[in-house]
Amino acid sequence: MNNNEIMERILSIPTPSSNYLVFASDTPDCYFGKDSDGCVVFMLLSKSPKVPSVNQETKSLRFIFNQKCVFNCDQREEKNTMHILTCKEKDKEKLMAFIRLTKSFSSTEVGQDQYYLAKLFSSISALFDKQRRVSEIEVQGLFAELYTILYLNNNGCDISKYWQSRNKMKFDFSFGDTKRMEIKSTLKNERIHHFRHDQLLDELYDIRIVSILLRKNDMGLSLSDVVDQIRLLYANNFSLMLHIESTVSQIDDDLFNDVRYDLPYLESNIRFYDAKRIPHFNEKTPEGVFNAEYDCTLDNAQCEDLKSIISWIEV
Secondary structure (H helix, E strand, O other): OOHHHHHHHHHHOOOOOOOEEEEEOOOOOEEEEEEOOOOEEEEEEOOOOOOOOEEEEOOOEEEEEEEEEEEEEOOEEEEEEEEEEEEOOOOHHHHHHHHHHHHHHHHHOOOOOOOHHHHHHHHHHHHHHOOOOOOHHHHHHHHHHHHHHHHHHHOOOOOHHHEOOOOOOOOOEEEOOOEEEEEEEEOOOOOEEEEEHHHOOOOOOEEEEEEEEOOEEEEEEEHHHHHHHHHHHOOOOHHHHHHHHHHHOOOOHHHHHHOEEOHHHHHOOEEEEEHHHOOOOOOOOOOOOOOOEEEEEOOOOOOEOHHHHHHHHHO
């Protein structure tokens, strides 16, 4: 059952007069449905029913750990100790984000430790209650990072698990202890990018740079299109879904859907570079100097072919 099917089935459920009306998901002992207030719920059978119940609540969510409850599933009344996550939001996009994350969570995290539900509650709460707006340059950067994941995946190399889970890290991807990858994009005709000095000269890491030239086109590919492809490919990757949802939930619709990039131009203008071959200052950052940054042109730098970059990632 995919996310849209779950949403459609939830919307078809009448609001119960009491208790919960639910249906089983694809994951054993996990359920979706509605409570008596008409709110969407995700329920999980407790594996530690003797642990005291805990109740947490925000403006958007309610989380009850270990509650003895009655629920109706497939026209059968059941009584059991459950963990219950309730979404109080009515906005369809937020409901879809709730479904995507709880389904992904149930597919990947739930088997490890049910206390991970507290992590899920905290993550979705932060996602729904955060109000920071994302700028167009941030949207462009996110588009380039997600497109790189798709581009390499289409060529048999999955780098999704190496994506940094937090923004403002020094590099976008970390492969093991020493390999790092940074994604750069520009709307300029010249291949000029802005770098932190440490992204090009760092004795600790072996660094590759992905450079993408973009050109806007009303019939092109939007961030929304790319996110839809990522959601389909990596529906069961909870950490990736959470990273994406926490970012796109703050993006205005006009940036998310209407800023579009020419696909043929994009496909023909993605390049890979060893950071050592990019023009830069060769000196280490002097002691007491921090956050040195500058622009570099890559037009005359030697690039690597796709086969070489995939080999570098996988070795």
